[in-house]
Amino acid sequence: MSRRRTLLVVVAVVACSALAFGSVERSAGAVSDAPSSPVSWQSAGDSYSSGEGVFGNVGDCAQSDRAYGPLTADALRGRGWDISSETFTACTGHLVEDYFDERPDADGKASLWEWGRQQGGPDRVDVITMSFGGNDIGFADQIVDCLPVPDSWVGYIPIPPTLLSNFTGCDTSQREMEARIDALLDPPKLGCASSRRTGDIDFECDLDIGERRGSIIDFYYDIVTQRLTADGQLYVVGYPRIFAPVDQWPGWVKVSCQGVLRGDTEKLGRIADHFNAKLIEAVGRA
Helix, strand or coil, rough: CCCCCHHHHHCCCCCCCCCCHHHHHHHCCCCCCCCCCCEEECCCHHHHHHHHCCCCCCCCCCEECCCCHHHHHHHHHHHHHCEEEEECCCCCCCCCCHHHCCCCCCCCCCCCHHHHHHHHCCCCEEEEEEEECCCCHHHHHHHHHHHCCHHHHHCCCCCHHHHHHCCCCCCCCCHHHHHHHHHHCCEEEEECCCCCCCCCCCCCCCCCCCCEEECCHHHHHHHHHHHHEEEEEEECCCCCCCCCCCCCCCCCCCCCCCCEEEHHHHHHHHHHHHHHHHHHHHHHHC
């Protein structure tokens, strides 16, 4: 009889310009019993997992020891966990396909999985935490594209704030972004030869996930069956609402947040909500 492996989803919610690190400590505190044997741990993923922009970023991958993976591992050690092996392979800008495959421009660096092996990680890991998919749908580019004018100019736009919800600086529509997200689960085009690492990306294509192509559902399945121990767990972390809802903004903030118009901040929030809902669905289907 085969043992059942468990996939868990942790969805992060972040207000505008305020990261709540206390949530990591509270999550770790909810674990009452330490495992009876040593645990191996891998923190993988993109910039949300590397901790870019948090504190003390190091190297091309912008890694920080204040990223949620290392921070949670440290908190669990304080609660009696014996984490015998810990590898940190999250890297800013990385894609789903970078987990199993070496990047063409990596200057000899291995895939994120092999990088973990180079750090002393085992063939199969007990706990893997990761966030992937944001770069595969071009979410970071979407945020940059939503900047209509330099932030220092926005306060001088002669348009009443109540009307700004009808204006947009985003180049890509919400419908298009949601279609890209949906295609991660159910790609309209299968068996593609393209790579999302290239500039000319077909967001309808399936993903390169190592020795085959498939969806993000297949990606999770392959990690669980090929990279986890029998009782191992994969934690898939969602993407935050970068901006707080406009009704929570301070009274003196009327037009924009960090140069993004109030209507666009709401749209980006809806995209993030859709993305997280689809990641939860993908985990369930995997």
